[in-house]
Amino acid sequence: MTDARIFLVDDNAPFRDSTAWLLETAGFAVEAFASGREFLAGYASTRHGAQDCLVSDIRMPEMSGLQLQDELRRRGSTLPVVFVTAHGDVPLAVEAMRKGASNFLEKPFGDEALLQAVRTALASARAGGQCARLEKLSPRERQVLDLVVASKPNKVIADVLGISIKTVELHRANMMGKLGVRSLPELMKVALGHG
Structure with missing residues (x-):
């Protein structure tokens, strides 16, 4: 059903x-x-x-x-x-x-x-x-999302983007709130067009 x-x-x-x-x-x-x-x-x-x-x-x-x-x-x-x-x-x-x-x-x-x-x-x-x-995301949140989807940990994301781990965590929290998801699997579904 x-x-x-x-x-x-x-x-x-x-x-x-x-x-x-x-x-x-x-x-x-x-x-x-x-x-x-x-x-x-x-x-x-x-x-x-x-x-x-x-x-x-x-x-x-x-x-x-x-x-x-x-x-x-x-x-x-x-x-x-x-x-x-x-x-x-x-x-x-x-x-x-x-x-x-x-x-x-x-x-x-x-x-x-x-x-x-x-x-x-x-x-x-x-x-x-x-x-x-996805259009609700800021350009930086979109960058973080792309790296999360690529299975990069927060430390690597911080290094790639030249920001602190705390800032990555903040962007991830904001991004998940905007997308209405509560877990990484839900986030992946949305990012890949299945959510």
Whole structure:
């Protein structure tokens, strides 16, 4: 079971039900919605995090998938989006991808194609989150991190950077606080993009 939560938006009830079942069988928590407006109302009231992904039909009445994507961006959301459609065309796919969609699948598609698209979108979102966390570090903290990842002890780090061991320890403590980690293994995961 994964911590990822998939928001599924599609006006076609049989497709929505079968896709929700597929995603749940693959270990994802799924919240399904019949329209973009219904999703926005539900999404605004729920906690959302880096483990979330939106799978949306692109052609729906009232609010299209592209309009939904625009509204999410307007609200500052970085939720990764995988579009699905029975009526795909190249200009529509290009527009969706240009606006930041992670993928664009044309129905009917294989189960594994959707699961891979979702996994890729989640991995990209996590990687983006890691980059944002690492950007919080000062240049000196980043140097210390690189040497810690290279398995250098504090004394060697101090010698390489021309600072005291106490200063290395201070940079390590600040760095771990900024990255939200409490142990060296957690720090390594974040630094290597797996945390």
